[in-house]
Amino acid sequence: xxxxxxxxxxxxxxxxxxxxxxxxxxxxxxxxxxxxxxxxxxxxxxxxxxxxxxxxxxxxxxxxxxxxxxxxxxxxxxxxxxxxxxxxxxxxxxxxxxxxxxxxxxxxxxxxxxxxxxxxxxxxxxxxxxxxxxxxxxxxxxxxxxxxxxxxxxxxxxxxxxxxxxxxxxxxxxxxxxxxxxxxxxx
Numbered sequence: 320x321x322x323x324x325x326x327x328x329x330x331x332x333x334x335x336x337x338x339x340x341x342x343x344x345x346x347x348x349x350x351x352x353x354x355x356x357x358x359x360x361x362x363x364x365x366x367x368x369x370x371x372x373x374x375x376x377x378x379x380x381x382x383x384x385x386x387x388x389x390x391x392x393x394x395x396x397x398x399x400x401x402x403x404x405x406x407x408x409x410x411x412x413x414x415x416x417x418x419x420x421x422x423x424x425x426x427x428x429x430x431x432x433x434x435x436x437x438x439x440x441x442x443x444x445x446x447x448x449x450x451x452x453x454x455x456x457x458x459x460x461x462x463x464x465x466x467x468x469x470x471x472x473x474x475x476x477x478x479x480x481x482x483x484x485x486x487x488x489x490x491x492x493x494x495x496x497x498x499x500x501x502x503x504x505x506x
Contacts, residue, residue, distance in 0.1 A: 326350045341370050348380050352387065360384050375401040375408035382414055386421065394418040409439040416448045420455075428452040443473035 327350050333343040344367045351360035364381035372378060378401030385394035395418045401411035412435035419428035432449040435442065446469035453462035469476040 323350050323354050327354070339370055341367060341373065344370065345377065345380060348384070352380075352384055355387075357384055357388050361388070372404060375405035375411045377401075378404055379408075379411055379414050382418070386414075386418055389421075391418050391422045395422075407438055409435040409442060409445065412438065413442070413445055413448060416445070416452070420448065420452060423455070425452045425455045429456075441472055443469040443476050446472065447476055 326346065330343045330347040330350065333340050334347065337343075344363050348360050348363035348367060351357075351363055361381065361384050364377075364384055367377050368381065378397055382394045382397035382401065385391070385397055395415060398411050398415035398418060401408060402415070405411065412431050416428045416431035416435065419425070419431060429449060429452045432445050432452065435445045436449070439445065446465050450462045450465035450469060453459075453465055466476075
């Protein structure tokens with residue numbers, strides 16, 4: 320918590336010096352998300368977009384906040400805006416797939432994964448999301464292949480244990496969302 324507080328103090332100082340400092344607003348949104356201050360994080364993400372989104376990641380940040388607020392349809396709509404802004408963003412497609420997973424729209428999650436894999440075939444997280452969607456659809460053999468592909472790319476990927484499949488699913492989706500979000504940081 321201390322690191323978040325220090326970061327928040329720093330970005331607030333930067334914003335006080337220049338209220339249009341896009342990267343500071345983006346960092347503020349991510350920091351507030353880390354502090355689980357979701358309404359404030361959403362306000363900061365909206366400020367980033369009002370200042371002028373530079374890439375899909377700016378939209379994805381807002382969508383991720385919606386996911387943590389359990390506003391999945393708003394998240395999907397926001398990820399669609401990210402995709403419209405930057406159709407080649409595998410980050411946006413992955414994020415959309417995760418939101419579909421939370422709403423049990425597994426076929427839609429698969430479609431988003433397929434699009435992401437055309438853009439970034441070596442993304443282990445995409446393969447893992449796809450494996451989870453296939454598993455939820457009862458397509459165990461295909462899920463196993465996707466999971467093996469994820470583990471081949473990133474040996475640290477783990478398969479969910481059958482005893483705790485639902486808990487593992489929620490944890491994996493949240494972990495992936497946080498990983499994706501970290502990759503949105505501006506230079």
